[in-house]
Amino acid sequence: MTTAKEKKQIQEEFKNRMDESELLNCMRCGFCLPSCPTYIESGFQESHSPRGRIALMKAVADGLIEPDEDVERSLALCLGCRACEPVCPAGVNYGQLLEEARDIINQNKKHKPGVHLLRKAAFKGLFPHQNRMQAAAGLLGLYQRSGLQTAVRKTGMLSILPEHLRTMEKVLPPVPKRKDMKERPRFLPAAHSVQKRAAFFSGCLMDTLFLATNHATTSLLQAAGCEIVIPDGQACCGALHGHSGEKETGKELAKRNIASFEALEIDYIITNAGGCGAFLQEYAHLLKDEPEWAERARHFTRKLKDFSSVLVELGFHEKNLQAQTPHTVTYQDSCHLRNVMHTSEEPRQLLKNIEGAEYREMEKADSCCGSAGIYNIVESEMSMKILDSKMKSAKKTEAGVIVTANPGCLLQMQLGIQREGLSSRVRAVHLADYLLEAMNLS
Incomplete structure (x- = not known):
């Protein structure tokens, strides 16, 4: 429950911090409504649409309504998928408004003790420290390899968890050993003549739980003619922080990453996770009010590309790619890769050029799968x-x-496959892993 004092402070900060011109850009036309998953799945509730949420933000900033539980609930239920942005004729930067509003609310309300400790442990104690991420992933790997996972499943101990979390435990990837996580090389030569020099953003979860996918990505880039630098000092991108009302920690991580990459003589900074890439792309906005960092952030974002864009640019899709067995393949867009990084055709172009794999476009492939970071945990219904x-x-x-x-989309689609009882004949796979299979390099 938000107290009267907290509400007053939140209202004052909405007035001072929310971008009024951006709020006024919304023309209430409704073009965003068909693209909003929560508007549709809530039974077309206006308060759960982008237009409705902007109206609530404006009303709080103008002092017309209090920032009560209904306002907070509306903002919390948003996926932050930003599918509303490409269809908005006024070009409203909805995602930036959402993150600012969430930060104001989070920083000016008192969380329950348990929630406060959990947030502090995750956002400040774990994700900003890659050595701790490796340690945590190492424990998960030990759970998987030691036989404990099998024992826990047999005893039914997982029954205390909600159904979707029990299923999620089944779809977690095999975690590499901590030694393998620590022994990542920092330079990888091109497989043939050097076409481009790139720096790879390895990420936090991607370089632990999904280390194999990172290896697949760099192998593909090497085959395409990239020599790759993986700089020390880089950290979590800060996306979870930015989306969850921990803006200041997100800024700290942004500065660490910019400092780690800016001295390198490179053509690209490459990412292979749509959610990470989108937040990295927003560093210039995140740091726009800090003169000593704003231009450095713009220089960083100008070099940022998804690995699929680089592969197509270097003609990788023209290589002789061959499916290991004939099958049909489809593609689920990462919301942030499509809506923020504006990368959607390149993954499809790569998939369509694999011999033996029939590509079929999924209806509404550009709509959110419901993962959205930790959304599938905190807003499971x-x-x-x-x-x-x-x-x-x-x-x-x-x-x-x-x-x-x-990675979030990947786990969510694997979760969906399990829920539908399709695991014996359908699999979900990251684009990098799938392309590596087609090269017969895996």
């Missing part, structure tokens, strides 16, 4: 509704492989 709708579209393609380009 809405997340599962969205996932169920997504799986209806996936099943219509009759694809044996569902490809995506973001």
